[in-house]
Amino acid sequence: MIGPDDASANGATALVVLSEPAPDDIVALEDQLYGFNVAATGIDDGRYLSIFLKRDDGTIYAGLHGHSWAGVCEIKTLWIADSERGKGLGSRLLAAAEREARLRGCHVIHLASFTFQAPDFYERHGFQRLVQLEDFPRGHANVLLAKTLMPEAPV
Known part of the structure; x- marks a missing residue:
């Protein structure tokens, strides 16, 4: 302080x-x-959006957290434990967030990902790079991405 x-x-x-x-x-x-x-x-209409995967003892091993407001969903955190990566959990979390965002009337999802994290993962899921803030952190970049949500087709 x-x-x-x-x-x-x-x-x-x-x-x-x-x-x-x-x-x-x-x-x-x-x-x-x-x-x-x-x-x-x-x-x-602002609300948090949190999705967790927990072990029987309550320990979180994967999760997503963000919020929605005014037709926009912002994902602040998506994390998977090292031991659980490569099992499709990130895709499941992202798909669940997209479904919930649509239910809330959102037309777009925004997020940021450092270049050493997962911008390529998000691009594979339909996100577009908006801007890349270079040297943040030093030697890397912070990538801002967005995905336009299309309404789900009626069943």
Whole structure:
């Protein structure tokens, strides 16, 4: 933690920089921004989207987490344990997220993947590269990808 800035000397509220903020503080901050977004757009359909694969003891060995709002689904995390990779779990998680996003009325899914992670995996699943932020992290790139969701055909 870095200490308060000079503002406190003249009576202003001090800034506090934290490396490990309280989870409740992050939720409060996100809730305030969400409230602003709803007020600006009139759209109040935001929800988390989380899918987990767990062992009998409750240990997560694969999962996906993100959120949907205003017709867009954003995947923030997709992770598979090393011992479970190559078994199609990532494809299953992604397909389940796409189905749920469609049910929520989403028309697109966005995500980011470092070049040492899985951008090629996402491209094989129909995602398009939007932009590549070079040297982030140093020697690599952060790839922003999106996939347009077509409505499912009636059964």
